[in-house]
Amino acid sequence: MASKKSAKYIFVTGGVTSSLGKGIIAASLAKLLQTRGFSVTIQKFDPYINIDPGTLNPYEHGECYVTDDGAETDLDLGHYERFLNVPTSQDNNVTTGRIYNNVITKERRGDYLGKTVQVIPHITDELKYNFFKLGETGKYDIVITEIGGCVGDIESLPFIEAVRQAKMELGPHDFVSIHLTLIPYLAAAKELKTKPTQHSVKQLQEAGIQTDILVCRTEKHLPIDLRKKLALFCNVQYSDVIEAMDAETIYDVPILMRKEKLAERVLTKLKLPKSEPDLEDWKDFLGRLKNPTEEVTIGLVGKYVELPDAYKSIAEAFMHAGAKNECAVEVKWISSEKITNDNAATILHDLDGVLVAPGFGERGIEGKIEAIRYVRENKIPFFGVCLGMQCAVTEFARNVLGYKKAASTEMDENTPHPVIDIMEEQKNITKMGGTMRLGAYPCTIKKGTKAFVAYGKQNISERHRHRYEYNNKYLKEMESAGLKASGINPDTKLVEIVELEGHPWFVGTQYHPELKSTVQNPHPLFVQFIKASLNYKKSKSE
Numbered sequence: 246m247a248s249k250k251s252a253k254y255i256f257v258t259g260g261v262t263s264s265l266g267k268g269i270i271a272a273s274l275a276k277l278l279q280t281r282g283f284s285v286t287i288q289k290f291d292p293y294i295n296i297d298p299g300t301l302n303p304y305e306h307g308e309c310y311v312t313d314d315g316a317e318t319d320l321d322l323g324h325y326e327r328f329l330n331v332p333t334s335q336d337n338n339v340t341t342g343r344i345y346n347n348v349i350t351k352e353r354r355g356d357y358l359g360k361t362v363q364v365i366p367h368i369t370d371e372l373k374y375n376f377f378k379l380g381e382t383g384k385y386d387i388v389i390t391e392i393g394g395c396v397g398d399i400e401s402l403p404f405i406e407a408v409r410q411a412k413m414e415l416g417p418h419d420f421v422s423i424h425l426t427l428i429p430y431l432a433a434a435k436e437l438k439t440k441p442t443q444h445s446v447k448q449l450q451e452a453g454i455q456t457d458i459l460v461c462r463t464e465k466h467l468p469i470d471l472r473k474k475l476a477l478f479c480n481v482q483y484s485d486v487i488e489a490m491d492a493e494t495i496y497d498v499p500i501l502m503r504k505e506k507l508a509e510r511v512l513t514k515l516k517l518p519k520s521e522p523d524l525e526d527w528k529d530f531l532g533r534l535k536n537p538t539e540e541v542t543i544g545l546v547g548k549y550v551e552l553p554d555a556y557k558s559i560a561e562a563f564m565h566a567g568a569k570n571e572c573a574v575e576v577k578w579i580s581s582e583k584i585t586n587d588n589a590a591t592i593l594h595d596l597d598g599v600l601v602a603p604g605f606g607e608r609g610i611e612g613k614i615e616a617i618r619y620v621r622e623n624k625i626p627f628f629g630v631c632l633g634m635q636c637a638v639t640e641f642a643r644n645v646l647g648y649k650k651a652a653s654t655e656m657d658e659n660t661p662h663p664v665i666d667i668m669e670e671q672k673n674i675t676k677m678g679g680t681m682r683l684g685a686y687p688c689t690i691k692k693g694t695k696a697f698v699a700y701g702k703q704n705i706s707e708r709h710r711h712r713y714e715y716n717n718k719y720l721k722e723m724e725s726a727g728l729k730a731s732g733i734n735p736d737t738k739l740v741e742i743v744e745l746e747g748h749p750w751f752v753g754t755q756y757h758p759e760l761k762s763t764v765q766n767p768h769p770l771f772v773q774f775i776k777a778s779l780n781y782k783k784s785k786s787e
């Protein structure tokens with residue numbers, strides 16, 4: 246096994262406030278390194294005590310991002326994959342909960358041979374073991390570790406201490422520390438203020454870490470004298486003060502960081518060669534994104550619409566698919582709870598396409614079903630994702646097959662027509678964390694279907710996060726009435742894709758296609774959905 250020395254490590258911490266976009270800075274830096282030929286991975290260390298974000302409500306933590314290996318992870322991993330086009334895994338997201346769980350399991354096994362188990366060294370050793378784990382696979386030249394939360398938070402103290410120890414172990418040319426802070430603009434004083442950053446850097450110094458590079462989020466350009474002041478007070482070189490201006494989209498950030506020479510500064514410190522990055526494909530994507538020739542309006546029907554982070558990957562997949570079609574995608578967020586049989590037409594009639602979102606529980610379910618009835622009857626392009634697909638099956642059973650009380654047993658345990666039912670292997674599960682059907686499973690697509698047109702192949706693999714499934718007892722009846730199963734799991738026969746005959750584009754997937762859409766590989770179903778919405782829009786105006 247390659248030693249941890251074979252990889253170089255970059256640690257990204259944050260200060261002043263949360264939500265400064267550490268994940269985007271980390272992903273942008275990774276992109277600038279990857280496009281120079283380095284093999285890079287990014288991992289996120291979150292100081293909260295949940296073992297993973299899988300049990301967190303979207304209001305707490307936005308979307309839960311699922312990896313191929315079935316890990317329920319932080320939504321920043323979605324950004325890492327979208328930027329780098331390389332899959333992440335459970336090893337890319339570690340929480341305090343997981344660290345303590347590992348240490349306590351070892352303690353119960355007797356691994357510590359009678360020692361008192363303590364934050365230092367046992368928790369910090371476990372943290373460092375996980376910091377270095379991906380680097381030790383020998384697959385990466387550079388490992389970027391994003392530390393969640395802010396410096397100074399009580400819960401992140403052991404993380405910062407472990408970073409300090411990692412620095413000592415790695416030595417100067419294998420370790421770089423980047424600190425991301427905010428330079429607020431005080432409108433009344435008409436001034437950018439450096440004091441919060443000075444304090445944050447000081448706090449990091451007190452914990453034994455002198456940051457190498459300071460990345461400053463700002464809404465106004467940093468003048469030279471202010472950069473000089475930051476360098477002086479924060480004990481970094483002038484050229485290591487990097488401006489991170491608010492950007493129009495997250496995809497502009499690698500270009501902004503290129504201008505600020507963030508990757509060059511990192512490569513200098515790591516004593517790695519500084520070639521030119523090849524950003525042609527990235528710029529091509531940005532060009533398409535920013536210069537659309539057409540526009541569609543898509544309704545996203547969900548229950549967390551006041552919280553766009555809950556559907557992060559879907560929103561990003563729309564951007565990728567829009568750029569591919571050179572079409573701006575305006576997303577109208579529609580609360581499913583507001584939709585009824587009476588008002589569906591008023592709310593939905595002028596949309597060019599409707600996506601019904603994933604979700605759990607009963608809230609807003611009838612609105613989702615009404616929205617689907619409307620788009621099915623009016624031949625508006627429809628895309629149902631996970632719960633959205635399950636609602637499409639339910640709607641079809643109720644309004645086409647005439648089973649008025651059809652439902653998923655998630656919503657109605659006693660329905661006479663359980664068209665969506667709990668999966669056999671889920672029946673005896675009582676624990677909540679990590680127990681759903683999670684991660685990548687194969688699916689075989691039938692030729693001659695819309696799914697086949699999109700993927701252009703029969704064998705695909707997509708990611709899942711669900712407990713309920715299509716009830717195959719209804720398959721024959723559904724298919725003869727026009728709702729076809731166009732994708733099936735070859736091993737379990739679970740229906741993965743349904744699509745409606747005689748409708749311009751009506752597709753539902755049990756899996757989450759949005760999790761695999763990247764800048765380099767926009768998801769084919771999203772691309773086709775946008776295309777169908779564009780065609781529908783054109784047909785309306787003819």
Ligand code: GLN
Binds near residue numbers: 606631632
């Ligand atoms: N609640 C549904 C299930 O568990 C759908 C899940 C989802 O949309 N991710 O099967």
